[in-house]
Amino acid sequence: MIDVRDIFMLLTRKSVKQTKRLSIFLALILFSAAFSVEAQTRISLPHTGFMxxxxxxxxxxxxxxxxxxxxxxxxxxxxxxxxxxxxxxxxxxxxxxxxxxxxxxxxxxxxxxxxxxxxxxxxxxxxxxxxxxxxxxxxxxxxxxxxxxxxxxxxxxxxxxxxxxxxxxxxxxxxxxxxxxxxxxxxxxxxxxxxxxxxxxPKGQAYLLSTSDKARNNRATSYAQTAKDLAGVFSLQILETNFISDRQDVLFYFTGLTEVPMLETLGFLPxxxxxxxxxxxxxxxxxxxxxxxxxxxxxxxxxxxxxxxxxxxxxxxxxxxxxxxxxxxxxxxxxxxxxxxxxxxxxxxxxEPLAKPFAPLLRKINPGRYELTVFSPREGRLRIEKSLSAAGPFKLHSRPQSIRRGKNLIHFRFNEKTDGYLKLQWN
Structure with a gap:
């Protein structure tokens, strides 16, 4: 990231012609940053989790x-x-x-x-x-x-x-x-x-263990249905074993034992x-x-x-x-x-209560172009609506797009000067 203070240091060391060019460059940087912030306030995403x-x-x-x-x-x-x-x-x-x-x-x-x-x-x-x-x-x-x-x-x-x-x-x-x-x-x-x-x-694994401890293994009866319901969403392994070891991709680990060995050999993803x-x-x-x-x-x-x-x-x-x-x-x-x-x-x-690994992410990738990352446990549709006022009324901005199970990358255009406000919704 460019530090504005460094540019001002350069301005003091250059010729008049060079200084003028750098001044224009600095103005463009500040202008771009301001529009990026403004665009974020003009594009609303659904609330998916605590802030x-x-x-x-x-x-x-x-x-x-x-x-x-x-x-x-x-x-x-x-x-x-x-x-x-x-x-x-x-x-x-x-x-x-x-x-x-x-x-x-x-x-x-x-x-x-x-x-x-x-x-x-x-x-x-x-x-x-x-x-x-x-x-x-x-x-x-x-x-x-x-x-x-x-x-x-x-x-x-x-x-x-x-x-x-x-x-x-x-x-x-x-x-x-x-x-x-x-x-x-x-x-x-x-x-x-x-x-x-x-x-x-994160692209980790969900490990659902069916252990030999019958008194503590009663969640195992639901594992097959869980795998069916979340197919295409998470990579899920149902294992008939008392523990796993030497795995560096642990995103979920559900088991039933009084003591779970070999935790020190595992790599848990954030x-x-x-x-x-x-x-x-x-x-x-x-x-x-x-x-x-x-x-x-x-x-x-x-x-x-x-x-x-x-x-x-x-x-x-x-x-x-x-x-x-x-x-x-x-x-x-x-x-x-x-x-x-x-x-x-x-x-x-x-x-840590506020961890949200699958909350949607909006990024500006080029002037007027945005990328939305949406994760979903079910199929759905994305609607992008536009209004000249933050209060609405909002009308459809573009054709609704399909959302599949798992991770979705969606690209759309938005002009901060002319498009007003966008509202993104999915189900």
């Missing part, structure tokens, strides 16, 4: 690591200051009492702007409130109907597999994800992976989702089984685990088909993962 202004970050000011994580996340993701919720409370225990949480929740509700749709929690402990996970307690409010103490179904989430992009508005709940890790370096790397994943359209169905994976810091943190440490961008005994109900764990489908629509990691769990009251969601 930084949609999420509030909750920080424990009494925890130095929480402060460090919260500050870095705010800067890295450009979270508005009004969305930063700063509290003070003891973090010495992994489990909060109902009374402690209700006081905390009262303060959070008071400080949360109305427009916020979700929360990012900048700590690892506490991760649980009584029999609920912290992320679900923040989303629903503490209620034991979401965490049956005996082996029984729990209250469902209205957000499960929902088309809604505004859960706080539509369902009065704010999905929550923890920026979890045992050190700042780990969480920073997690955040950086999430940012690197945005609009990257934006990867991974989890293991087991009873205590969500006990992040004190589990007798493998903590879900191990997935993040290995390179995944988000994971999930239960904090109290779920009794092997598959509804209490992510549905791979639903998670991958919504991710492919351009949803963020927090949206795709939350929408994939029917009964999430006992499950904790961890990772």
């Amino acid at each position: 930084p202004e949609d999420i509030a970050v909750i920080v424990n000011e009494d925890d130095p690591l929480s402060r460090q994580i919260g500050n870095y996340y705010q800067q890295a993701r450009h979270i508005p200051e009004i969305n930063m919720i700063r509290l003070r409370f003891s973090s010495e225990r992994s489990v909060m009492t109902r009374k402690e949480f209700q006081q905390l929740k009262k303060n959070i509700d008071r400080l949360t702007p109305d427009h916020v749709q979700a929360y990012a929690v900048a700590w690892t402990s506490p991760y649980r409130v009584g029999c609920m996970s912290l992320t679900s307690a923040l989303a629903f409010g503490f209620d034991e109907k979401y965490c049956a103490t005996k082996c029984a179904p729990t209250a469902p989430s209205p957000y499960f597999n929902a088309p809604s992009q505004y859960p706080a508005t539509d369902y009065k709940l704010r999905p929550t994800m923890m920026l979890a890790g045992t050190s700042f370096e780990q969480v920073k790397a997690l955040i950086d992976r999430g940012i690197a994943s945005d609009h990257s359209f 934006g990867a989702l991974a989890d293991h169905l087991t009873s205590a994976g969500g006990r992040l810091t004190d589990s007798l089984q493998m903590s879900s943190l191990r997935w993040l440490e290995a390179g995944a961008t988000a994971s999930y685990g239960t904090v109290t005994e779920p009794c092997s109900f598959p509804q209490k764990f992510p549905s791979p088909a639903v998670a991958m489908f919504h991710y492919a629509l351009g949803a963020s990691a927090i949206e795709a993962y939350w929408k994939s769990v029917a009964w999430p009251g006992q499950g904790v969601f961890i990772g």
